[in-house]
Amino acid sequence: MQLVSRTIYWLFLTLLTAIGTYGAPAQRIVSTNGTLSEILVGLGLEKQIVGVDITSTYPASLEKITKIGHNRTIAAEGILTLNPDVILYTDQSMIPPAVVKQLNSSGKKLVLFRHEYSKDGAIRLIREVGAYFNAQGQAEKMVRVLQADLTKIPAPANPKKLLFIYARGTGTLMVSGTGTSLDKMFTLAGHRNAVTGFADFKPLTAESLITANPDVLVLFSSGLESLEGIDGLLKIPGIANTNAGKNRKVITMDGQFLTGFGPRLGKAATELSQKVK
Template identity: 80%
Template sequence: MFQKNSFKVLAVLFAFFLCLSESVVAGKTLRIVSANGTLSEIIAGLGLEKQLVGVDVTSTYPESLSKIPKIGHNRTIAAEGIIALNPDVIIYTDQSMLSPSLLKQLNSSGKKVVEFKHEYSREGAIKLIREVGAYFNAKSQAEKMVKSLEADLNKIAKPAAPKKLLFIYARGTGTLMVSGTGTSLDKMFALTGNKNAVQGFSDFKPLTAESLLAANPDVLVLFSSGLESLEGTDGLLKVPGIANTNAGRNRKIVTMDGQFLTGFGPRLGRAAIELAQKIK
């Protein structure tokens, strides 16, 4: 009888500690700081939003993230602000552009700092969701997101005649950059079956009237906030060279939320569908 009861006690204790371990790993007791909007969106999708104690300013979806303390934006983030939130784990991606000095301070703080690789592709988005889900022991929730994402991606209708798209990053007329190859915008354009109007360089370069005329895009794509900083379409058309492009002459200007357009996370398919519809 004693041996039988002992086994019962051991079984109960094992179940208890297993549940305790899972709750900690799953994030139910973890304090998480996310320095990347896509990671924050995935964390929320995994059902762990309540464990987020700090997020960067690109963490805009879901809207409820606006209530969480902000730690800043990539290179303006201070280690002291993050550490003050007393996180158990700090997560970011290799695309987050955090400064080396910040990462050094965070790693020296004794806090757990985890980097996730994020490739700008449909495969990269799926892989990121699964890796975050695996890290926080939420694989089943991650697979639900992947299934939804794949369903959206399969709805993207490729155009019969691809258009030349040019993304302009704007923060007023003083800051105007165009997106070259290898960027998230370049990959998004390809995902919709269209092409980047510029091919001669990677990353971002300052916008010039000469480069605009050479690229001669059919459609101009901007973040909604970027077009607002130029005082709308009329302001954009006053930028030297814009009015002389096919896009300018036809006033073919598309705007989308920045994080939605470039996040390459759970909403990638929906973003590609919206972009494809807007540029028709």
């Protein structure tokens, strides 16, 4: 009798594995966005992920999953060779339209999520991905943690002017204008963008640096490393003439953490605020 009971129990577990944790058929998922990948892991779906883009760096276990490249240079063929059931992307993923068209015509399910760079946008994205995979309970757990984190962001007594510089070596450097994830993050942390005259990103010039005169320079950790540290950054024309350059006030953060606007949004804004002090 006990043997029969054990057999039924293991058959039940096998069935659960086959149909997926949340009652939906297990799917082979490709994620083209680091924030989506992080949410999927939080929903308990990591074992169903068969491919991720290179921004999918958190949690570290995602490093073991096949990479499909950077979202701007993703090729449809690389995704389709993974034989996914569903391919996820957001309106911020910047996948080339031709690739989107090719994926749509492949017969694979391509699902678009809206990703707004705001507190409400992060919460909505978590809930919508959770609803799609019938994992609303896990999604709400993530939302509750995020909401608690957002209440812990300290309000600065003296807001600073921040300037984000995107660097990959000493070639063309870009600065973040209005409307970007960096711009929204600065505001969320209680500070302001030193650049307000344009949207999106533009090449950095010595003249624009001096005009903006930021109090703090913000870079991705990998970006500052590519410039050989603060000393290398200060050699760029105009940097040493700013308040940030004169005071060597340069802070770095992990790129996905700083710009993800996902489950760790509150933690990222808190860390940025603490580093700016």
